[in-house]
Amino acid sequence: MEKNKYTIIARATPLGQGSIGIIRISGNKVLNVIKNILRLNYIKPRYAHYLPFFYKNKIIDKGIVLLFPKPDSFTGEDILELQCHGSTILLDLLINNIITIPGIRIAYPGEFSERAFLNKKIDLTQAEAISDIISANSKAALFSAVNLMNGxxxxxxKKFSNIIIDLRVQIESFLEFDLKINFDIFCSNIKKILKKLLNNLINIQEYVNNGIRIKEGIKITLIGPPNSGKSSLMNIITNKNISIITNIPGTTRDILRENIYINSVPIEIVDTAGIRNTNNEIEILGIQKTFKEITRSHYLFLVVEDKISENNLLKIIKIKLKKFLKNTPMIILRNKIDMTNNIPEITNNYNYVTIRLSIKNMKGISLLMNFIKQKIIFTNNNEDQFTARERYIDSLNYIYKFLIKSQKNFIKTNSIELLSEDLRLIQKELDSITGKFTSKDLLKNIFSQFCIGK
Structure with a gap:
């Protein structure tokens, strides 16, 4: 890559004044910097030196200097770090002096991480993890980003890819050499492997979906008929008076949101307009927003009155909500047990978890909160979880659809030649996630979102 001919420099600490400022330099001109700024011909690698920093012929500061020779450095190139006092003027003087050395320029955003990727020190997902660590907004997000960085x-x-590679080797060997193998048995084994691939892929997709939730937060949307208690529940969960509460149906007409943390995991609680038939144009717009919000949610809490008939409950689920419940888990909250004299409990009805409670008397609220902690947060937050990005989901969805199509075609035709080509294309898409096969445009888009100095 042309720009890697240059040695790059950037401030690694945030802009503004601080007690310490760090300048990072990477490339083959590091020795020139040592001679120019430190007035030395050599310093011991991986050792903290306390040395004076020169600006022209004057000492302008003293600080810590660290040298990490290639290839055992973050970027795979020679890296020099200068740790001085955090004066903006001081840092600018040092940087402006260093870039007068031929072959040294200011780094582009994310260029240090990009060079680490290009020099095969990390793969693309690990490079993205660095950005996730910096932007982590919760303890869970931080630990998940570290898991991504650790591979x-x-x-x-890699495990998924190895299955594909082994299958491709078997197929190519069968095609290239006159192997004495029963064709029917060979095809039967391939079908078993394809089934295994699909199961593994589904597990990976679940990990990735959970990673998105941890990074961006888990979105829980409260839905249900008017006056069922959605707004009151919103206020209780968030411990704030966010939603206006009245006995008038249709009070909530717009989407209300509040972000909270439960067990260090970010949760977005969304209150929506009550679902009912109405002629009020403003309320109709609110209900339309409710349905849009449902499609963006990770979990739905359907809040109904405990006295609702089974027939009316099924109408809500099977008629009004049916098309939204394909991939989104829903929990039914039967509120107002103070009016039906039922006890707080968790049951399972129509394959949906049902929680009976009374928002008015605060009965069953602890059941609900424990359910959120144990069944929603814990499920989406385990020690092996890693943060994820939409591009992972897009690639895995493409692979899943392609793999399904390939499996169906092979079952129908037993054509190992066509399957071989399909597996090659799947492998290519898989490699684009980690960066083994990646377009320059994608790399530019990814690393341009990093801060300068990373």
Missing amino acids: KFSLLL
């Missing part, structure tokens, strides 16, 4: 996702993909 948890890469290992899953």
Whole structure:
């Protein structure tokens, strides 16, 4: 890559004044920097030196200097770090002086991480993890980003990839050499492997979906008929008076949101307009927004009155909500047990978890909160979880659809030649996730979102 001919420099600490400022330099001109700024010909690698920093012929500061020679450095190139006082003027003077050395320029956003990727020190998912660590908004997100950086996702993909590679080797060997193998038995084994691939892929997709939730937060949307208690529940869960509460049906007409943390996991609680038949144009718009919000949710809490008949409950589920419940888990909350004299409990009806409670008397609220912690947060937050990005989901969805199509075609035709080509294309898409096969445009888009100095 042309720009890697240059040695790059950037401030690694945030802009503004601080007690310490760090300048990072990477490339083959590091020795020139040592001679120019430190007035030395050599310093011991991987050792903290306390040395004066020169600007022209004057000492302008003293600080810590660290040298990491290639290839055992973050970028795979020679890296020099200067740790001085955090004066903006001081840092600017040092950087402006260093870039006068021929072959040295200011780094582009994310260029240090990009060079680490290009020099095969990390794969693309691990590079993205660095950005996730910096932007983590919760303890769970931080630990998940560290898991991504440590290669948890890469290992899953590698295991999946190895199955594809082994299958491709078997097929190519069968095609290239006159192997004395029963064709029917050979095809039967391939079908078993394809089934195994699909099961593994589904597990990987679940990990990735959970990773998105941890990074961006878990979205829980409250839905249900008017006056069922959605707004009151919103206020209780968030411990704030966010939603206006009245006995008038249709009070909530717009989407109300509040972000909270439960067990260090970010949760977005969304209150929506009550679902009912109405002629009020403003209320109709609110209900339309409710349905849009449902499609963006990770979990739905259907809040109904405990006295609702089974027939009316099924109408809501099977008629009004049916098309939204294909991939989104829903929990039924039967509120107002103070009016039906039922006890707080968790049951399973129509394959949906049902929680009976009374928002008015605060009965069953602890059941609900424990359910959120144990069944929603815990499920989406385990020690092996890693953060994820939409591009992972897009690639895995493409692979899943392609694999399904390939499996159906092979079952129908037993054509190992066509399957071989399909597996090659699947492998290519898989490699694009980790960066073994990646377009320059994708790399530019990914690393341009990093801060300068990373």
